[in-house]
Amino acid sequence: xxxxxxERTTAFRDxxxxxxxxxxxxxxxxxxxxxxxxxxxxxxxxxxxxxxLSVVSWPREYGGRDASLLEWxxxxxxxxxxxxxGRVGQNGIFMLAPTLFSHGTPEQRKRILPAMARGEQVWxxxxxxxxxxxxIAALRSTATRTDxxxxxxxxxxxxxxxxxxxxxxxxxxxxxxxxxxxxxxxVMFDLRADxxxxxxxxxxxxxxxxxxxxxxEVFVPDADVxxxxxxxxxxxxxxxxNERGLSLRSPGRFLAAADRLVRLWxxxxxxxxxxxxxxxxxxxxxxxxxxxxxxxxxTRLAEGGELGPExxxxxxxxxxxxxxxxxxxxxxxxxxxxxxxxxxxxEGWLFSLAGPxxxxxDQIQRNVVAERLLGLPRGxx
Amino acid sequence: xxxxxxxxxxxFAESIDQLLSASDPAKAxxxxxxxxxxxxxxxxxxxxxxxxxxLIVPQQWGGIEATPVDLVVAFERLxxxxxxxxxxxxxAALPALLPEDHPLAERFLPGVASGETxxxxxxxxxxxxxxxxxxxxxxxxxDGAALRRFSPGQVLSSMDGSRRLFEPVPGAExxxxxxxxxxxxxxTAETEAAFxxxxxxxxxxxxxxxxxxxxxxxxxxxxxxxxxxxxGQYQAIKHxxxxxxxxxxxxxxxxxxxxxxxxxxTAARDVSAAKVACARAAHLAARxxxxxxxxxxxxxxxxLGLRLTKVRALVSAWGTQAVHRTRVLRGMPEHxxxx
Numbered sequence: 001x002x003x004x005x006x007e008r009t010t011a012f013r014d015x016x017x018x019x020x021x022x023x024x025x026x027x028x029x030x031x032x033x034x035x036x037x038x039x040x041x042x043x044x045x046x047x048x049x050x051x052x053l054s055v056v057s058w059p060r061e062y063g064g065r066d067a068s069l070l071e072w073x074x075x076x077x078x079x080x081x082x083x084x085x086g087r088v089g090q091n092g093i094f095m096l097a098p099t100l101f102s103h104g105t106p107e108q109r110k111r112i113l114p115a116m117a118r119g120e121q122v123w124x125x126x127x128x129x130x131x132x133x134x135x136i137a138a139l140r141s142t143a144t145r146t147d148x149x150x151x152x153x154x155x156x157x158x159x160x161x162x163x164x165x166x167x168x169x170x171x172x173x174x175x176x177x178x179x180x181x182x183x184x185x186x187v188m189f190d191l192r193a194d195x196x197x198x199x200x201x202x203x204x205x206x207x208x209x210x211x212x213x214x215x216x217e218v219f220v221p222d223a224d225v226x227x228x229x230x231x232x233x234x235x236x237x238x239x240x241x242n243e244r245g246l247s248l249r250s251p252g253r254f255l256a257a258a259d260r261l262v263r264l265w266x267x268x269x270x271x272x273x274x275x276x277x278x279x280x281x282x283x284x285x286x287x288x289x290x291x292x293x294x295x296x297x298x299t300r301l302a303e304g305g306e307l308g309p310e311x312x313x314x315x316x317x318x319x320x321x322x323x324x325x326x327x328x329x330x331x332x333x334x335x336x337x338x339x340x341x342x343x344x345x346x347e348g349w350l351f352s353l354a355g356p357x358x359x360x361x362d363q364i365q366r367n368v369v370a371e372r373l374l375g376l377p378r379g380x381x
Numbered sequence: 382x383x384x385x386x387x388x389x390x391x392x393f394a395e396s397i398d399q400l401l402s403a404s405d406p407a408k409a410x411x412x413x414x415x416x417x418x419x420x421x422x423x424x425x426x427x428x429x430x431x432x433x434x435x436l437i438v439p440q441q442w443g444g445i446e447a448t449p450v451d452l453v454v455a456f457e458r459l460x461x462x463x464x465x466x467x468x469x470x471x472x473a474a475l476p477a478l479l480p481e482d483h484p485l486a487e488r489f490l491p492g493v494a495s496g497e498t499x500x501x502x503x504x505x506x507x508x509x510x511x512x513x514x515x516x517x518x519x520x521x522x523x524d525g526a527a528l529r530r531f532s533p534g535q536v537l538s539s540m541d542g543s544r545r546l547f548e549p550v551p552g553a554e555x556x557x558x559x560x561x562x563x564x565x566x567x568x569t570a571e572t573e574a575a576f577x578x579x580x581x582x583x584x585x586x587x588x589x590x591x592x593x594x595x596x597x598x599x600x601x602x603x604x605x606x607x608x609x610x611x612x613g614q615y616q617a618i619k620h621x622x623x624x625x626x627x628x629x630x631x632x633x634x635x636x637x638x639x640x641x642x643x644x645x646x647t648a649a650r651d652v653s654a655a656k657v658a659c660a661r662a663a664h665l666a667a668r669x670x671x672x673x674x675x676x677x678x679x680x681x682x683x684x685l686g687l688r689l690t691k692v693r694a695l696v697s698a699w700g701t702q703a704v705h706r707t708r709v710l711r712g713m714p715e716h717x718x719x720x
Contacts, residue, residue, distance in 0.1 A: 001384060001386060001448075003638065277710055278706050280710065281707075284713055285709060288654060292384065292634035296634050316623070317627050363620065365623075369627065373626055376618075376619050379615065
C-alpha cells in the first residue's frame with residue numbers, strides 16, 4: 001500500500017501544472033450561463049484541446065492522451081488548484097462520452113467525440129421530466145418510429161446548459177405499452193432542430209443555467225440512437241453511475257476549495273477564534289478523506305473492479321462536504337458573506353446547494369447505499 | 382501508487398477474525414471489567430501466536446518489523462471484537478517509544494513481541510491515566526523530557542468498564558534504568574512518535590468498533606419486525622444506516638494514509654485527521670446503533686453496550702477531538718495542494 005507516483009505520472013502532473021500556470025486566464029471568465037460567458041468558455045475548451053488537456057483520459061484518436069484514471073484524478077486536482085474555469089462541456093464529456101465509449105458505434109464516436117472535446121459542440125443533458133425527477137423510469141416523452149429514424153415529442157425540464165448548448169441527450173419512451181424501465185430509448189437530438197423549443201429557467205443566481213425543452217415531432221435519424229431501441233435504461237445506467245461516481249466529481253474541486261478555506265481562515269481569523277476552527281479542520285479532513293477514498297477506488301478499478309454502490313457513497317459524501325465547506329466560508333466572511341462578485345464564496349455556496357439534489361437526490365443515494373452496500377431489504381418507500 | 386491492502390494484509394485480518402470469533406472476547410471483556418484477567422490473557426496469548434504483538438517490534442528484539450499499515454489492520458479487528466487490554470500502549474506506542482538502540486528496548490521489547498509483557502503508558506498531557514497498570518509490567522510515564530517509572534495508585538472507573546484506569550504514582554526522575562539516555566531531545570522526538578502511533582492505533586480501534594456497530598445494526602434491522610415488516614425496509618432506518626456506512630467508508634482511507642505517513646513531515650496532521658474522522662464515524666455508528674436497536678441496546682446484557690461506552694471513552698482517549706483538530710489546523714499546508 002503506497003501513495004507514491006511513478007515517473008510517468010509525475011512527469012504528466014508536472015507538465016499539466018506548468019501549462020496551467022502559464023495559460024489559466026488571469027481574470028475569471030464570465031459565467032457560462034450567460035451568452036457572453038458561454039462563448040468565452042467555448043474558446044477556453046478549444047485552447048485546452050490544443051494542448052490535449054481537454055479530455056486527457058480519452059484515446060488519442062478522439063483528442064485525448066490515453067491518461068490513466070489516476071492521471072485524470074491528478075489532472076483534476078491541478079486544474080482546480082490552478083483556479084481554471086469550470087467546464088462548459090462537462091455534461092457531454094462526463095456523462096454522454098462514457099456512454100458512447102460503452103454503447104456507441106464507431107461512427108458515432110468519430111462524429112461526436114472530437115467536436116465535443118474541442119467545445120465545438122456543447123451538450124445539454126435532458127433527463128428529467130415534469131413528473132419524473134429522480135424517478136427516471138417514470139418518463140413519458142415519446143419516440144415514435146418513422147422512416148429512417150424517430151419522432152420525439154414531449155417535454156424535458158431541469159436541462160443543464162440547454163439555453164446555449166448545441167445538442168442534448170436523454171431517454172424517450174419508444175414503446176407506449178411499456179412500463180417503468182422497459183421500452184426506453186437513448187437518443188441524441190439537435191437543440192436547433194424543427195419542433196424544438198427551449199425555455200430558459202433562471203436559477204437562484206438569476207442566470208439561465210437550466211431550461212425546459214418542448215419537443216413536437218422532432219426528427220432524429222437512427223444514427224443518433226445509442227444502443228438498441230428499447231434498451232435505453234441499461235444504456236443510461238452507465239451514465240448515471242458516472243455522474244454519481246467519479247466522473248463529475250473528482251476530488252480536485254473540493255481539495256482546491258478546502259485549500260482556499262484554510263487560507264481564508266488564516267487571513268480572517270487565524271488563531272484568534274475557536275468556534276469555527278473545528279469546522280475548518282473538518283472540511284479539510286473530509287476533502288482529504290474523499291481524495292484518499294478516490295485513490296482507493298482508482299486502485300480497485302485499475303485492478304479490474306467495477307464502480308458499484310460506492311458511486312452513491314461518493315455523492316452523499318461530497319455533496320455534504322461541499323455545502324458544509326461553503327457555509328463555513330460564509331461564516332468566516334461575516335457581513336461580507338452576502339456580497340456577490342467579490343470573493344466567489346456566495347456563488348460557490350449557491351452551486352453547492354444543488355449537489356444534494358441533482359444526479360439523484362440524497363434520499364435516492366441513501367436507498368442505494370442501504371440496499372446495495374448494506375443489503376437491507378427493498379420495501380415501500 | 383497502489384492504495385489498497387495487499388492480499389496478505391486481508392488474510393492477516395481474516396485470521397485475527399477467525400481466532401477472535403472462536404474465543405468470545407465479549408465475555409472476556411466483561412470479566413476484565415471485574416478484574417478477572419484470565420480469559421482476556423488467554424486471548425492475549427493466542428494473538429501473540431499470530432504475531433500481533435510483534436508487529437512493529439524490531440527483529441533484533443524478536444519482532445516482525447511489519448509496517449504501520451499491518452498494525453492498523455490488526456487494531457481495526459481488535460476494535461471490532463472489543464478485545465480488552467492495554468493493546469495500544471503495549472503493541473503500538475511502546476515500540477515507538479523505544480527505538481532499537483534504546484537502553485530499555487532490550488528489557489521490554491522481547492517480552493512485548495512474545496506476549497509476556499504488557500505495558501501501561503502515561504503521556505502527559507493527553508494520556509494522563511494509566512490503563513490496566515495493575516497487570517502491566519512496563520509502566521512508563523512521560524512528562525515532557527522526563528521518563529519515569531510509576532506504580533498504580535488509586536483506581537478510577539471508566540464509563541467503559543473494561544478500561545481499568547489508575548492514577549500513576551511516579552518514581553524518581555530517570556529511575557527507569559535509563560541512565561543518561563533520557564536526554565530531552567531524544568525523548569521528546571520519541572514521545573511524539575509514541576503519541577502518534579497510539580493515536581493511530583486508537584483511531585483504527587474506533588473504526589473497527591464502528592464497523593461492528595454498523596454490522597450489528599444492519600443484521601438487527603433485517604430481523605426485527607414492526608408493523609408487519611422488517612424495520613430495515615423503512616427509509617427512516619435505511620437512511621440512518623447509509624450515513625453511518627458513508628462516514629466509516631471515508632474514515633478508513635485516512636487511517637491507511639496516516640499509517641503510510643508515519644515518520645514523515647505530515648505524520649502528526651495525518652494521524653490526527655484519522656482520529657477525528659474515526660471518532661466521528663464510530664460515535665455516529667454508536668448513536669445510530671442504539672436508535673436502531675431500541676431499548677435492547679440500552680441493556681448491559683447486549684454487546685452493543687460494550688462498544689457504545691468504549692467508543693465514547695476512546696473518543697477522548699489519546700487526545701480529544703479538539704486536540705486533534707488543532708493539530709490538523711496547525712499542520713495544514715500554507716499554500717498549494719491539500720495532499
